[in-house]
Each structure stands twice: as structure tokens, then as C-alpha cells.
Amino acid sequence: MLPKQILIVxxxxxxxxxxxxxxxxxxxxxxxxxxxxxxxxxxxxxHQPDAILLDVSTPLSL
Incomplete structure (x- = not known):
């Protein structure tokens, strides 16, 4: 089984x-x-990750 994938923002x-x-x-x-x-x-x-960990105060672009 493949490991779960998460996107950290x-x-x-x-x-x-x-x-x-x-x-x-x-x-x-x-x-x-x-x-x-x-x-x-x-x-x-x-990548279509299984989960996303999002800091809601992260800007749209840098």
C-alpha cells in the first residue's frame, strides 16, 4: 500500500x-x-494529496 500524501502550506x-x-x-x-x-x-x-495542512494566513503569492 502506498503511503498517504499530505500537502503542507x-x-x-x-x-x-x-x-x-x-x-x-x-x-x-x-x-x-x-x-x-x-x-x-x-x-x-x-498531486491530489489525501490531506492538506493549511495555515489560513498564508498569502496567495510571495
Whole structure:
């Protein structure tokens, strides 16, 4: 069975890195990250992740 895939969207690089590390090592998820809303939309359309972890205050673009 393939690992679940999650998209993490946050404009703070440290938050993305910590969440990525925790989800990969702790839960075995495959993690994709985005730093802004536009990148997140593109990645979500392409990868169709099982879940999205979104910081709602992340800007649409940088």
C-alpha cells in the first residue's frame, strides 16, 4: 500500500520543515510543501494529496 500524501502550506519555512519531519518520521506520510497559496493550488491539482495542512494566513503569492 502506498503511503498517504499530505500537502503542507505555510509561509514560514521552519514550520514547514518541522511539520514535514514529524509527518514523515512519525506517521510515514509522503509530504509535499508549498510556501504560498498559488503554489499550493498548483501542487494540489497535480498531486491530489489525501490531506492538506493549511495555515489560513498564508498569502496567495510571495
Amino acid at each position: 505555510d509561509d514560514e519555512p521552519d514550520v514547514r520543515a518541522i511539520a514535514k519531519l514529524g509527518l514523515e518520521m512519525g506517521a510515514g506520510w509522503q509530504v509535499i510543501t508549498a510556501c504560498c497559496g498559488q503554489e499550493a493550488l498548483n501542487l494540489a491539482a497535480h
